[in-house]
Amino acid sequence: MALCLVADFDLRKDVLPWLRAQRAASEAAGARGGGPDVLENSYDSLRVLNVERNGNIIYTCKDNKGNVFFGLYDYQTKQNEHLYTFEKDLQVISCSVNRERTLLAASLVQAAKDGRRNELQPGSKCLTLLVEIHPVNNVKVLKAVDSCIWVQFLYPHVESHPLPENHLLLISEEKYIEQFHVQVIQEDGNKVVIKNSGHLPRERVAEDFVWAQWDMSEQRLYYIDLKKSRSILKCIQFYSNEHFTVMFEAPLDISLSDSGFKLVNFGCDDLRDQEKLSKHLTLYVFTNRTGSLCVCYCPNIDSWERITYSVFYFHKGHSKTFTVALGSVDSRVTKGITFLNLVPQSICSHDRGLGRCDVRDLGKVRTNKHPDLICHSLFLTGNNEVIDMLPHRPFQSLSGPLVLDGGSGKLYRVLLNQSYLLEFLRDTRLDCERMALLHCVLSCGRDPRRLEAKIIQWISENISACHSFDLIQEFIIASSYWSIYPETSNMDKLLPYSSLLTWNTEIPGITLVTEEIPLPLMKVHSFKGYWEKLNSNLEYAKYSKPHLHYNNGVVRREWHSLISEEKTGKRSSLVYVRNILDNAIKVISNLQAKTLEPRLTPLLQEEDNHQRLLMGLVSGLRAVWVLMVSELKDHLLRHLQGVEKKKIEQMVLDYISKLLDLICQILEASWRKHNLHPWVLHFNRRASAAEFAVFHIMTRILEATRSLFLPLPPGFHTLHTILGVHCLPLHNLLHYIDNGVLLLTETAVTRLMKDLDNTEKNEKLKFSIIVRLPPRIGQKICRLWDHPMSSNIISRNHVKRLLQDYSKQPRSSVMDKSSFSLEFLPLNYFIEILTDVESSNPALYAFEGHDNVDAKFVEEAALKHTTMLLGL
DSSP, X not given: OOEEEXXXXXXXXXXXXXXXXXXXHHHHHHHTTOOOOOSOSSOTTOEEEEEOTTSOEEEEEEOTTOOEEEXXXXXXXXXXXXXEEESSOEEEEEEEEOTTSOEEEEEEEEBOTTSSBOOOOTTOOEEEEEEEETTEEEEEEEEEESSOEEEEEOOOSOOSSOOSEEEEEEEETTTEEEEEEEEEEEETTTEEEETTTTSOOEEEEEESEEEEEEETTTXXXXXXXXXXXXXXXXXXXXXXXXXXXXXXXXXXXXXXXXXXXXXXXXXXXXXXXXXXXXXXXXXXXXXXXXXXXXXXXXXXXXXXXXXXXXXXXXXXXXXXXXXEEOOSOOGGGOOEEEEEEEOOSSSOOOOEEEEEEXXXXXXXXXXXXXXXXXXXXXXXXXXXXXXTTSOSXXXXXXXXXXXXXXXXXXXXXXXXXXXHHHHHHHXXXXXXXXXXXXXXXXXXXXXXXXXXXXXXXXXXXXXXXXXXXXXXHHHHHHHHHHHHGGGSTTHHHHSOSOSOSOOOOOOTTEEEEEEEOOOOEEOOXXXXXXXXXXXXHHHHHHHOOSOOOOOTHHHHHHHHHHHHHHHHTOOOOHHHHHHHHHHHHHHHHHHHHHOOSOOSSOOSOOOOOHHHHTSSHHHHXXXXXXXXXXXXXXXXXXXXXXXXXHHHHHHHHHHHHHHHHHHHHHHHHHHHHTTOOGGGGOSSSOOOHHXXXXXXXXXXXXXXXXXXXXXOOTTHHHHHHHHHHHHSOHHHHHHHHHTTSSOOOHHHHHXXXXXXXXXXHHHHHHHHXXXXXXXXXXXXXXXXXXXXXXXXXXXXXXXHHHHTTOOOOOOOSSOOGGGOSSOXXXXXHHHHHHHHHHHHOGGGSOSTTOTTOSHHHHHHHHHHHHHHHHTO
């Protein structure tokens, strides 16, 4: 089951026992002559009427005489309360209660003999009433008309004290909306009555609309009116006072001229009208706190062999229209389309839209957090387990993740089922589904560490399974993005959420058309909260091209600059270098602080000091993640307006720490799986099959990170090189080194020189390694190898340094031979020159690694090397 439905409320469990207790008490009172019957025996008429902003649920049923009973279930206290009883046999259209529970608004029509709502024939009346219920007192008629009326009290943000004025919306089937202003006063203690009930101020809010939706959590009214056959979406924001404002207008490229009249979320529709309502179009507006504005639309469905639905991403300036081939579907169980809004429990993120075809034998699930590529949407088809537990009728999608099944009287919170998605991820063979499932699971946000561990286990078992994208690459990018996404809005514009830029592979049964759409026209100039973020998104969509996604191109150029400086002998400024080193310390400290368990893999154990940082190619690569801190921080500071610098700095540290941590997690999982031990770090042993497996996964990690220039944790290259020496023949090892797959670090080469003896095979390996080292690190490593070959290399480097600027001076033709023990004139002459240079310029050889290296050392090394070559 792809959807996890958590029941927050159930009429049969949360209300019915209380009603039966009330009936029993009433019957007992009636037996003593103290009270009338309260409720009917069957409770068939029990149904939900409305869900208010604070979560309270209003329901109704009838007593034995047909009188209408109104009750309220308090979502916070889990207690029921009797609100009011109309002592007439009426059918309820709509009902709402104010926050203080002192006023009840209800719209009712006469009930036909069979209990069904009549069709409002001439002479029938719809009564809209306002009742004082604290205590029960006066009843005021607000409307008495021949068309249906819906009612809804506004719920302001102010929750600390009772309000002197209440605001009530009346929505008419005649296509207008009015707002009544109801002032209340207290009399005789706690008795609340309507002030000036004979004349309640009112005003028109909207008129001539064909569709309207109420957002109870944000107190917004969306509606569509027709202007010259064009559909215009408008939004009104209601505030805690009596004021309201039209916030935007947006043209919708859909035809509504023949669609009739439809309301969304103005109470709960009577089930007997569902068949009539299902023939209308389906249209929902979804928003979230990051400033997104999505409209999901499905026109009337004529054939269930194929359906088409559209998602308008107004905050991005484009729409996507999907055509889905449903195949063979039993038309008898086909009821309609429902769009649901998924919200992970641990993060407040509301614009992952999910569309479900409400068909018994088919389920389509679509997640659209970032809709740029179709592969990020998940389509589930032909699996009965997907929707078997769902009722055979559309849900009513309320605010956020809440949905109401009016038939059963159950209120659900809809979540993605992580266990099902993980199982599906293991079983599917389609790359598009693997991509979408990976993002679905990571976006759930519940217990990310556990999810990452399960995904890593699956990746290690299927590392070569995907042909359209790199699994490791996508996992690292996506998981790092989702870890920082809740921090602030606009993250989807500034950080990459996928390793892919294009997707050209067809998805079976799905066609997609993407079109640009006009941006909403904001009608106000001062913004706060959601509207400020929406306006920022619109400004970005209007002016920002190309996209501002961060990439490591700048880091790549900076790294090449470091390497160039090292090769030319230049040095970066001390301030710049100090800044890089400070960033390194911050990242490592941040990563270690977030590590809950000790790691087995020997990572994050190498220090990066000034010398190592600027040591050449190896240290330059190791500094990638250090440079990335500075560049990413600058990128976010440029484009995240209104966010504190300190918060941005912490976000950057968290993001890069997460990148490094994911790589550590992959290695840790492989290390534990193959039960490796610390002795693998020694060279004087043979490789095992487990080491081959870990070496392979490390090579794949390197391939994944290199193309995107992603960082690697300190110690990665050392461990990779040690395993490479264990696992590869010499010619393959050198090929890996020469092509940059294995990077020689000072730690790895030092350990190699100390662990291996001087057998012929090991001498060949050591020499092959030394000649591939940068000069600075090579000079230092040579001193660890007590061998004529290393002495020869040291001597050559020393001579090269001394004589690089040497100019020949006139010399005496007669040499003093008394100071030389051997009569080898070319060598004697050369050593004499070196001695003169050393005595006249001592600073030329006074640097790290050159202590005890002088002309005498060069002479001895030359003689040893000559003796070795001559076989003496």
